[in-house]
Amino acid sequence: MMRWSARGKMTAMYGGVFLAIGLVLLLINYLIVLAILPSPAAAVARAVPALPGDAFPLPQGNTTLMYTAGEIADDFRSTTVSTVLWASGVALLIGGVIATFASWYMAGRVLQPVHTITATARRLGAENLTRRINMDGPDDELKELANTFDGMLDRLASAFDSQTRFVANASHELRTPLAVQRTLVEVAMADPAATPELKKLGQQLLMTNERSERLIEGLLVLARSDRGLQGRVAVRLDEVAETVLTSSAGLAKEHEVSVHKVIRPRTVFGDPVLLERLITNLVQNAIRYNYGGGSVLVEVGGSPAVRVVNTGPVVPVEALPGLFEPFRRLERTSTSGGSGLGLSIVRSVVRAHDGSVGASVRAEGGLDIRVDFPPAYSVMTTSNTIPAST
Known part of the structure; x- marks a missing residue:
């Protein structure tokens, strides 16, 4: 199933509106022409009152046919209406093509800020939150959206900076006590006067300490990788x-x-x-x-x-x-x-x-x-x- 882009939808909408308005104008023009043109009988009666029923010779190819004044006026009126309708249709078609290209161009200009926002969002990452849109132009809805997006990025950057500082501090604050505990347990176990029960307890404490160190190390690595890459x-x-x-x-x-x-x-x-x-x-x-x-x-x-x-x-x-x-x-x-x-x-x-x-x-x-x-x-x-x- 074909998926229409926003620009294509706006072009179709603008072009459809133009064609609908053009059809209405064409209909109005047609009705006005019908109302303005007089009826054939009245026109003939005013133009040639003495000869309303006389026939006039008119060439038709290699022959000459006789037409009454009323027939000539009726043919002229039909030809005029057809010419107006045909010319209006051609003008509407040309105008529709021009309106389609103009709508495509205008839709692109209107949606350009949205494309800028989308491109900026795609380039963002946890390792690069410094990009901003900084949209210039009038204070309309799109500029308000861009400013809101920039404000959200400012808050995200602040949050990631706080997380980076927290991970660095936690790495020091959590590892140091565990290292001290491990050292104290090993010193106590190395004491010649240590009883077997004390050594057994020390081994259990070392296993617990080692598991805690692995857990903290894993959490720190997980936090670091979740922040993204600072460089490659x-x-x-x-x-x-x-x-x-x-x-x-x-x-x-x-x-x-x-x-x-x-x-x-x-x-x-x-x-x-x-x-x-x-x-x-x-x-x-x-x-x-x-x-x-x-x-x-x-x-x-x-x-x-x-x-x-x-x-x-x-x-x-x-x-x-x-x-x-x-x-x-x-x-x-x-x-x-x-x-x-x-x-x-x-x-x-x-x-x-x-x-x-x-x-x-x-x-x-x-x-x-x-x-x-x-x-x-x-x-x-x-x-x-x-x-x-x-």
Whole structure:
């Protein structure tokens, strides 16, 4: 079904109104001409009163026919009305074409501020809230709309700045006490006079402290990725994946999971820290939510850019959407020690990079997660940041 643009609708409306008014004028003109022209009998009686019934020779092609004065007047009146009607119709058609083009032009001028507002809104992002419309012109409804939009952007920019400051302060205020607590517990456990009960309690406190640190770190990363990207540089996903797999070897050994990889070169323009966190979450989730003797396959390449497939418990299809929500975990994985933010961080990072993420269940158990990003050249052409060389 064809979708009309606002400009096309306004053009059709203006052109239709013009044609309707033109038809009314044509009808009025036609009626006026009929009323002004006298009847043939009266005209003949006034013009040739002595010869109302006499015939006059008139040439018709190669012959000459005889017509009475009344017939001549009646033919003249019909010809005049037809000529007026035909000429008016041609004028209406020409005027309609001109009105259509004029309506298209005027609609474009009227809607230009709306296009400016739309273009500004499309270029906005959490990382760039400095653009404004700053519309000039008379104080009409469109200027009022543009000023309202600029005011909304001012409030959004202020809110994002406040969030940035809050995240920076929270990063310091929350991490420092946890680091102090961990140090105190480790010192207490290292004391030779510590009893076995104290050491057992210390181990439990360290596990709780570590989980709290992961939770806070996840929340901070989630908040950072939700704010968008402050800049973009060229990131080699294949190199990032190799680094993540190397650092995750100990975790895989601990869970008795074998990791396989198919790594091909792939460059993405974005934030290297967030992209590394994305791959780390995918790989570590695939290892943690697995079973002893299971496997994980990590692929990096063209499309999808990143794919992680793991064995493990069977995941219900209806549970897939909830896996990407914060603190949403399956019942069977709620005791794995995770914070419940892994895949939500993945989704947030992917959105910040204008990508897409999807997951599907495997019949034999586990998940198949695919992440894709736009081509590097398309991001480079729309970015205001000069990418670093690979």
